[in-house]
Amino acid sequence: MANWLHSLLPGVFKAEPVVPVIRMSGTIGRVSRFRPGLTLASVAGPLKKAFDNKKAEAVAIIIDSPGGSPVQSHMIYKRIRALAEEKQKRVFIFVEDVCASGGYMIACAGDEIIVDPASIVGSIGVVSAGFGFVDAIHKLGIERRVYTSGESKVILDPFQPEKPEDIRRLKVIQEEVHELFIDLVKKRRGSVLADDPEIFSGLFWSGKTAVSLGLADRLGDMRHVLREKYGDKVRLKLIGAEKSFFGMRPGRVGAGLAAAAGEGFLDTLEERSLRQRFGG
Template sequence: MAFYDALLPRRMKKDLTIIPVVRLQGTIMTGGSQFRPALNLASVAGSLDKAFSMKRSPAVAIIVNSPGGSPVQSRLIFKRIRDLAEEKQKRVHIFVEDVAASGGYMIALAGDEIIADPSSIVGSIGVVSASFGFPELLKKIGVERRVYTAGQSKVSLDPFQPEKETDVEHLKSLQRDVHATFIDLVKARRQGKLAADDDTLFNGLFWSGVKGRELGLVDELGDMHGFLKARYGEKMRTRLIAPRRGLFGGRIPASIGSDDFAQTIAASATQGVADALENKAIWGRYGL
């Protein structure tokens, strides 16, 4: 559609309403790889800035498809969207695809309206930490764990040492703080729309788009093009704002040798398998 619009005379373009679209997809985290692209402020800031800088556009459409991740990166993306919306005086329409859960839903809160598919997954307003413990395994294989610290809590929650009740309580205290921040954000952004009590909304459960609408977590059910056509008329056009990416999500240094190149590819492939498995586990929690 954008190609044909480019061929139109300038006078005809004036009748069009262009809505820039930014896609935010993936697990929210710092770093990342070509096998598991990271969704974080650094990876989306350029696309957001470009979308909100389109002067003639009355709004920005943002597609969210994320099972969550880093609460810090989630809030940073949320804040950048709201800051740009206020600075550029534009409405923000958030469209949920498969899932906007946990940190993904936190990002969705940046929308003036949240539109989901009836089968989308929304919510999961909670905080989770997970790990494994290996102290008994070390005993069985005859390995002695040696750790030297300055500070008695420096090895808190070390997976190779027996779990301590004080360490667990400290972690839960941190989780309660992060959860409270999340809850406050939901209440501020969905003020007057929430249709259930705190115990129902903020216990970490997730729901379909249909149930999310009943609970007040979603404004409407539908799809992006249908919603935007109804809102801005038949002369509305969307324009995808995509980040620039090179081969494997980046550039290979010009000075790299053939042996180094092979080792780099092998290492990337090995790490990619681990990333792919972890990524599958995160999405799998929501049946995806």
């Protein structure tokens, strides 16, 4: 329809621009019975619904995550890119408090990454952490009994002394995953990344510095940016997974309230510990 004719139509006949909005918040890959983390399974439905919106030229994704599973992060990243290319829609990523590690991997699926000046961005690396209880079980008089049919089935067992060969094997895996992460960032951000080796060292920065390093494109907030792109009448449509009591989907509310409270408390502690690494 010609622009001059479109301008003569009453407002009721003019289609307002629509941008579906998806929120991805929390630890990636951490799943309990009562508090699912961010996984491909948990976001696949909302992503499909958002990208299937024929009236939308773009999809906005809000990210607030300290990271987690590199596998789930990569799968979510790939699904976003596949849908964006299939449906020919731009993807805007809006970072809230933290977009680190796996959270940043997902953010790289965006055509544009927008951050708050005080957002925490980066931590491009791989970490594996745990505890050793070797001396503790001896002091308590506990005897460890493990029976395996493979000599490496108890690799890095926290109740046995560390072995140099086990650590070397873990480091090889970490390096491979780190290289995948680096290649992904360079593929998506290579043209704007600063020439700074610390970008891939695992360090993290404020949103303001992330923009100067090329890890993000600009400072801003979702409403202002999308109005700037699509006009003041743009309509933001929040797309989310249907949830009910304790964050479960309908039909799964039932027994185990005490277990729910206990698991929810532990999950909160775990996510809190991850966020505290970034000052959250």
